[in-house]
Amino acid sequence: MSNPGGIGAGSEHDEEFRSTEEMVGGSIAEEYLPDGGVEEGVEIDLAAVDPGLADASHVAEVVASDRTIHASVGEPLLQMQGVTVKFGGLTALDDVTFDIRRGEILGLIGPNGAGKTTCFNTMSGIYRPTSGNVLFDGRPIGAVKRNQITRLGIARTFQNIRLFSDMTALENVVVGTDARHRTSVPGAIFRSSRHRHEEHDALDRAMALLEFVGIGSRATEKSRNLSYGDQRRLEIARALATQPKLLCLDEPAAGFNPAEKQALMDLIRKIRDDGFTVLLIEHDMRLVMGVTDRVVVLEFGRKIADGLPSEVASDPAVIAAYLGVPDDATA
Numbered sequence: 001m002s003n004p005g006g007i008g009a010g011s012e013h014d015e016e017f018r019s020t021e022e023m024v025g026g027s028i029a030e031e032y033l034p035d036g037g038v039e040e041g042v043e044i045d046l047a048a049v050d051p052g053l054a055d056a057s058h059v060a061e062v063v064a065s066d067r068t069i070h071a072s073v074g075e076p077l078l079q080m081q082g083v084t085v086k087f088g089g090l091t092a093l094d095d096v097t098f099d100i101r102r103g104e105i106l107g108l109i110g111p112n113g114a115g116k117t118t119c120f121n122t123m124s125g126i127y128r129p130t131s132g133n134v135l136f137d138g139r140p141i142g143a144v145k146r147n148q149i150t151r152l153g154i155a156r157t158f159q160n161i162r163l164f165s166d167m168t169a170l171e172n173v174v175v176g177t178d179a180r181h182r183t184s185v186p187g188a189i190f191r192s193s194r195h196r197h198e199e200h201d202a203l204d205r206a207m208a209l210l211e212f213v214g215i216g217s218r219a220t221e222k223s224r225n226l227s228y229g230d231q232r233r234l235e236i237a238r239a240l241a242t243q244p245k246l247l248c249l250d251e252p253a254a255g256f257n258p259a260e261k262q263a264l265m266d267l268i269r270k271i272r273d274d275g276f277t278v279l280l281i282e283h284d285m286r287l288v289m290g291v292t293d294r295v296v297v298l299e300f301g302r303k304i305a306d307g308l309p310s311e312v313a314s315d316p317a318v319i320a321a322y323l324g325v326p327d328d329a330t331a
C-alpha cells in the first residue's frame with residue numbers, strides 16, 4: 001500500500017509516541033531497575049513485575065481487561081457511508097459503502113491504486129471525505145480531531161515498520177499504553193499516586209502484550225536488534241497497547257516467508273478470538289483468504305465486491321480486476 005506524498009505518514013500515533021519518549025525511558029523503568037533504564041539483553045523476571053504473568057490465562061486477562069464491547073459481535077463498528085475522496089481531479093474513492101463489524105477480521109483488497117490506502121486514511125481520520133460519512137462506534141469520524149483518533153479506539157501498524165529503534169521492545173510497547181493515560185501534566189510532574197499507578201499498570205500491560213504476541217523473551221532487547229518478524233509482532237503489540245476497538249494492519253506479511261505468514265495468521269486469529277476487531281490490508285491473497293471472515297474489494301476507487309472469502313474469490317468481477325480483464329468480457 002503506497003502513501004503518496006507522505007500524507008498520513010507520521011500520523012497522530014507517531015506524534016504521541018514522540019511526545020512521550022522521554023517519560024518512557026525514565027520514570028516507568030526506574031520503578032523496576034536501579035539504573036533507571038530497562039537494560040538491553042537482560043531477562044525480565046515476569047513474576048517480579050506481576051506474579052500472575054507467568055500464567056497464560058492471566059496474560060490474556062491483562063491484554064483484554066479494559067476492552068469493553070458495547071454491542072454484540074457482528075454489530076457495525078465502523079461504517080463507510082457513500083464515501084467519496086477526491087484529490088484535485090482524481091477520484092480516489094467513489095461512493096464507497098461498507099461496514100466493519102465488531103469481532104470480525106475484515107480484509108480490504110484491490111489491485112495497485114485501487115484506493116485501499118485512501119480508504120484506510122479516511123477511516124482513521126487522516127483524510128476527510130469529499131462527501132459521505134465515516135461513523136466509528138456510532139459517531140462521525142469527521143467530527144474528531146486527528147490527535148483524538150487513538151483515544152477513540154483505532155490503532156494501526158504501518159507497512160514500513162515504525163519503531164523507536166533505540167528503545168527496547170518493552171519500552172516501545174509502554175509508549176503505546178501511554179495513549180490511554182489519564183494523568184494530568186502536573187500529576188506526571190509531581191508523580192501523583194494515580195500517575196504512579198498508571199506507570200505500574202503500563203509496564204504490566206506492556207509485558208503481557210509482548211507475551212501475547214509471542215516475543216516476551218525479547219522484552220529488553222533494543223527493537224533494532226529484533227528480527228524482522230519480531231519487529232512486526234512488536235508493532236502489533238504496540239498498537240494493541242492503545243486498547244483499540246479496531247486494529248488496522250497494513251500489509252503485515254510484507255517480506256515474510258511462508259512459515260512466518262502462517263504464524264502471523266495464527267496471531268491475527270488469536271487477536272480476533274480475544275475480541276478485537278481487525279482490518280487487514282494485504283496483497284497476499286492466500287493469507288487474506290485464509291484468515292479473514294469477510295472481504296471488501298476495491299477497484300479504481302469503487303467497491304466491486306463484499307462477502308465471504310470463498311464468495312469473493314470466485315466473483316468474476318474480482319477475478320477480472322486482478323487479471324486486468326474488462327468486466328463485460330467475463331459476463
Ligand SMILES: Nc1ncnc2c1ncn2[C@@H]1O[C@H](COP(=O)(O)OP(=O)(O)OP(=O)(O)O)[C@@H](O)[C@H]1O
Nearest residue numbers: 001002004007087092111112113114115116117118
Ligand atoms: N494524497 C494524494 N494525492 C493525490 N493522489 C492520491 C493521493 N493519495 C492517493 N492518490 C491516488 O489515489 C489513487 C488510489 O491510491 P491508493 O494509494 O489509495 O491505492 P492503493 O489501493 O492503496 O494502492 P497500492 O496497493 O498500490 O498501495 C491512486 O491513483 C493514487 O495515485
